[in-house]
Amino acid sequence: MHYKIHTPLDDNTVAKLKAGDTIEITGTLYTARDQAHQRLVELIQKGQALPFGLKGQILFYAGPAPTPPGKVMGSVGPTTSSRMDLFTPVLLAYGLKGMIGKGPRSPEVKAALIKYNAVYFAATGGVAALLSSYIKKAELFAYPELGPEAIYRLEVENFPVVVAIDAWGGDLYDQNRELYKEA
Amino acid sequence: MREISTLEVTKAIKDLCLQANRVLRPDVLEAIRASLGFEVSPTGKEIMEQIIKNAGLAVSEQLPICQDTGYVGVFIELGQDVLLKGDLTLAINEGVKEAYDEGYLRKSMVACPIFERENTGDNTPAFITVDTVPGDKIKITVIPKGGGTENASRLQMLPVSGGVEAVKEFVLEAAEGAAKSCPPVIVGVGIGASFDKVGLLAKKALLRSIADSNPDPELAALENELLVRINKLGIGPAGLGGRITALAVKIEAAPTHIACLPAAVTFNCHAARQAEAII
Incomplete structure (x- = not known):
């Protein structure tokens, strides 16, 4: 199926998405990678407030290139998601509904997606000039000292992703690997 | 002087x-275009089309x-x-x-x-x-x-008695790492030399043009065999399933010690960046 969805995500929207669906996302994404994840989880563990409410939000595992003058955003695309696996279940427990990255996730993340009714999207890696064209507004939001690892708040329009792992245990990486494997 | x-x-x-x-490496862009017709996965095709579109946009917008x-x-x-x-x-x-x-x-x-x-x-x-x-x-x-493809690199000192079969097995096992390396990838394989040199051989193998063939017929045959076998793994573009996992396998071999069979595998992602100049 092909869907156009809007952020923040609600439970009904998440529940209808199935691994393999192609999606266009319109709304807000927050970039976060290794160091930002570490900081968010530390705040949660200390019982302190996060820089933004996670409820219904989508995190984009990305560290953009700097924005040239006259452009909304420099090149931006997904980084390898598995590096965030350790942090993900905690964030899902706090209301995070979606993530955009590239590559497979751990069994723990898959279980947490089912438990918290959340979804993992894959964006194409290595096509960052193309992906930046879907970003209509970008703002350096938190942790500027982290440079490319800072949190950016992005407003996107029809941002193209694929449902890689759904809230029902469906995993496109596994399914398609079996489908296209040849003896 | x-x-x-x-x-x-x-x-x-x-x-x-x-x-x-x-500017995407021209031979890589050409290989993506040429292999698009062989990809059977609809998602895979879509990803390859994105790669072609991205290459054009990067040049026109002067973006990486x-x-x-x-x-x-x-x-x-x-x-x-x-x-x-x-x-x-x-x-x-x-x-x-x-x-x-x-x-x-x-x-x-x-x-x-x-x-x-x-x-x-x-x-x-x-x-x-x-x-x-x-x-x-x-x-x-x-x-x-990029760091993602670099992380998928592997190096192993193989048993000499294992011979060519041990090399094939090691490369195919390491090729699983292609899934995290933004496939379709170029696979660089180093065989021989020493622990420190074999990684460099693999890296230098990545520099070779997709069209060229190893001058050694046995190594050329091994490159072809490994390419065919890697493209049967089902990993596909972006690792989301399909036939086009690798565009090429390039092997660089060098003399080694009588007790050694070092092997290294590294990848270049489809966003292959390479440029050269002569002064």
Whole structure:
């Protein structure tokens, strides 16, 4: 199926998405990678407030290139998601509904997606000039000292992703690997 | 002797970093176009079309192909009859610094690998390999390379008794890492030499054009066999399933010790960045 969805995500929207669906996302994404994840989880563990409410939000595992003058955003695309696996279940427990990255996730993340009714999207890696064209507004939001690892708040329009792992245990990486494997 | 100022090297490095990051390797773009028709997965086809579109947009918008503009690998073939005026390492790093600053490229280097991991702020240092060759010219090849593909690299000292079968098994096992390396990938394989040199052989294998074939017929046959077998793994474009997992397998072999069979595998992602110049 092909869907156009809007952020923040609600439970009904998440529940209808199935691994393999192609999606266009319109709304807000927050970039976060290794160091930002570490900081968010530390705040949660200390019982302190996060820089933004996670409820219904989508995190984009990305560290953009700097924005040239006259452009909304420099090149931006997904980084390898598995590096965030350790942090993900905690964030899902706090209301995070979606993530955009590239590559497979751990069994723990898959279980947490089912438990918290959340979804993992894959964006194409290595096509960052193309992906930046879907970003209509970008703002350096938190942790500027982290440079490319800072949190950016992005407003996107029809941002193209694929449902890689759904809230029902469906995993496109596994399914398609079996489908296209040849003896 | 021919005198060359390292200022010329700085300028060349800067230009090559900018070019490599914005212009997809032409033979890779060609190979993506050529293999599009062989991909059976609809998602895979869509991804390959995105790659082609992205390459055009990167050039017209002067944006980097990938946001991970990499560490900068620099391969220098230094003519023995060249007298360099200045410090080569400083000159190369200066070129990297200027390109990454002025070209709005991402700075992805951390100074300390284990503790602070603080960004160096200018994407230096570059990783430089210098080989001396006959002549009075300098050939410079620049490959900015992302962290994701680098992480999928593997190196193993194989048992000599395992022979070619052990090499094949190791490469096919390592090829699972292609899934995390933004496939379709180029697979670089190093065989022989020593622990420290075999990784370099694999890296140098990535520099070869997709169209070229190993001059050694046995190695050429091994390259072809491994390519066919890797493309049966089902990994596909972006690792989301399909037939086109690798565009090429390139092997570089070298003499080794009687007790050794070192092997290394590394990948270049489809966003293959490489540019060269001769001074």
